[in-house]
Amino acid sequence: MFQEFTTRSTRANGPARLALLRQVIAKAGLTGYLVPRADVHQGEYVAECDARLGWLTGFTGSAGFCVVLPDLAGVFIDGRYRVQVKSEVDLTAFTPVPWPEVKAGPWLLENLPEGGRIGFDPWLHTRKEVDDLRKALDGSGIELVETANLIDAVWTERPAPPMQPARVHPAQFAGEPSAEKRQRLGAGVVKQGAQAAVLTLPDSIAWLLNIRGADIPRNPVMQAFAVLHGNGHLTLFTEAAKLSPELRAHLGNEVTLRPVSAFDAALRSLKGPVLVDPASAPHQVGRELEEAGTLVLWAEDPCILPKARKTAAEVAGMKAAHIRDGAALVEFLCWLEAEAPKGNLTEIDVVERLENHRRATGQLLDISFDTICGAGPNGAIVHYRVTEATNRKVTPGELLLIDSGAQYPDGTTDITRTVAVGPVPEGAAEAFTRVLQGMIAISRARFPRGLAGRDLDALARIALWQAGMDYDHGTGHGVGAALCVHEGPARISRISDVPLAPGMILSNEPGHYREGQWGIRIENLILVTEAPKIGDGRDHLCFETLTWVPIDRRLIVVDMLSQAEHSWIDSYHAGVLARIGPLVGPAARDWLTAACAPL
Incomplete structure (x- = not known):
């Protein structure tokens, strides 16, 4: 119950890990690197294998990020964590930054007055985050550069991804069959002018399919991506080990099951327009679609409001x-x-x-x-x-x-x-x-x-x-x-x-x-x-x-x-x-x- 992160040992290792990351940043020809709390699904809570911010800094809060520069590493935390961060991070290596009072753009402008190249993993930041940061840096000479994940390059003992089995959420608790939800929301997607919607939030997918999972501690969701088509058909991208025969029967013939490894190719094969949520979908999702020539309709995840x-x-x-x-x-x-x-x-x-x-x-x-x-x-x-x-x-x-x-x-x-x-x-x-x-x-x-x-x-x-x-x-x-x-x-x-x-x-x-x-x-x-x-x-x-x-x-x-x-x-x-x-x-x-x- 009390082993969520070995904060003490992580704090002690923070300076060494930061030094190692800085070597990789320099080798990649970058001036700095963004380390978010988020995973590829942009959820508030992350699996152990995705706790990159905690691994690097020791900070275990549910929101925040780190900007690593050659001589400064800012840990951006909101009002909930102003006290906590001081006890979790090594203050000789990391500098707490009050956020959102101080945003990443102005902070970079102050600390990189001569410009520089800041790397980021496009799977771990939303389109909105990237666009807002680029706008803040416009004309400054500071460039945002999409890279592979540099934390993963130095995290040699990174845990394996979760593979917990999912379960059916009983109809008497859901109140509406999944097929009816999919038909209703699919029609709404078409009404907005799209042919399909990309879903990247695990709780949206769990709600839509009337399923629950166990991939994230305390949160009954299954890590997955999905594409909801206008006719109510859905393609679900997750690992087969999570899907029991009972769950497969529950999903039925109108849900096509594919591995996560097939998601990129599936995005490139979609015919537009395709609805994508700029506030929750990874930046890379939009890039895959745009590079394939697909028209992207930037709009809210269609599950968000009905689920609420x-x-x-x-x-x-x-x-x-x-x-x-x-x-x-x-x-x-x-x-x-x-x-x-x-x-x-x-x-x-x-x-x-x-x-x-x-x-x-x-x-x-x-x-x-x-x-x-x-x-x-x-x-x-x-x-x-x-x-x-x-x-x-x-x-x-x-x-x-x-x-x-x-x-x-x-x-x-x-x-x-x-x-x-x-x-x-x-x-x-x-x-x-x-x-x-x-x-x-x-x-x-x-x-x-x-x-x-x-x-x-x-x-x-x-x-x-x-x-x-x-x-x-x-x-x-x-x-x-x-x-x-x-x-x-x-x-x-x-x-x-x-x-x-x-x-x-x-x-x-x-x-x-x-x-x-x-x-x-x-x-x-x-x-x-x-x-x-x-x-x-x-x-x-x-x-x-x-x-x-x-x-x-x-x-x-x-x-x-x-x-x-x-x-x-x-x-x-x-x-x-x-x-x-x-x-x-x-x-x-x-x-x-x-x-x-x-x-």
Whole structure:
């Protein structure tokens, strides 16, 4: 569970690996090289064999990249990882760069004023990324050069690619047969003026075919490419070892199976126009098509929006998964409240116990991401992952932040709770209450159809802003239905312009972090739904809460709450008790009754 990356040894090896890479860069006649987090499928999470950024730098976050120059190596990380990166990379070799405040183009202009040649692997960058960087460098004398992967040239012990078998995702959880999805989306591709669409995102392919895989830890997807034709026929490019007889029968005659090695040639044989997503497809996909003389229609992956708008069956499965998960969390929190104040627990103890409670449901397939369990100052590391090297005691007088989730056959969960261990640290309750006010504001939001996450993000921050506080991450991300815990295209973020629509499931997770002391985050999942007609009957949307687990009342300063906020938390806790109380044992039921008492 705790061997995700041997961060300590990787950090120690970073300077030597960087020196070796610089030799290869120079030999290739280049000035620098781009090392992204992404793999060829542009997913947020990557298989061990594709963790090139982590292998080189030691940084294990889920987003970022490195730009290697002769005398400087910048590791670009967003606000979630500003603290984490300093503990994972060798700061004598690598320089953290705040991103997206500082983008690669301006950074290169500053550090290569005389120009240069920057290599990149066209399979690991999207067309949009490459076009944006070229535009930023236009006229500078800095040239972008497509190359073979230079990390692979020096990573001598690179792990083998994953070959895990895929499985059928049951129809009662999907809500729509794959054949109907393919026909509907294929017709949409033709309506846009294309004959076919290239699909490169594994979760799009999994959703479209009603299959699930195990190639990526915590994410039930199979690594594959696909071409969806206008008539609904699909060609799937993956390895035969992943396809059981049952899965082949499920796919049927309208899905042609080919090895990944045939993908390049298949692209060159397509007759245009062909739809390709510039924001997710590898740059090389467009190059293959254009070099073959095929007209490329640059447009969004046709699965993205339909996948985000869950079917009634997917919503029902997600609700059932959250009730099951809520019962496991309540049993866990009952245990935690009894044991943590004794001072004998470590972060790893907590993580293992939580997973055991989920496993006891008999339905757990996997956790949905590596559990974030930060005691005291570790809670201030937004995406902290405990290892044997960082494992910390859960100490009375500190906060404990636990962000976790599960993969069940019918749904995916993601929940964060921050709890007090013994006495509450000074200032923590006031900060916690402001975070709670933000979470309640999103939960209660009612808004006109057509608004995007950027229009709502400030609701979660106003109470914090009034006290000069904030947090350096988005307020919420999309969540897949028995699929990836992070899913596009919609999110609650100041940079998201995707209109929210009924059926979308999002996280609602404001926070506040005090480096060296504690972290606070409260997270529920919410469903976008039609709002009841009131007033003059305008077309509005609202959110339905899916997560039912108590919020630590010891950290709430009741006098800071408005009457509406007070009523919301009491109503929420009454709902938790009604839904979860009948599902837990006597001790947990007694604990839950107290935890859900009115403020």
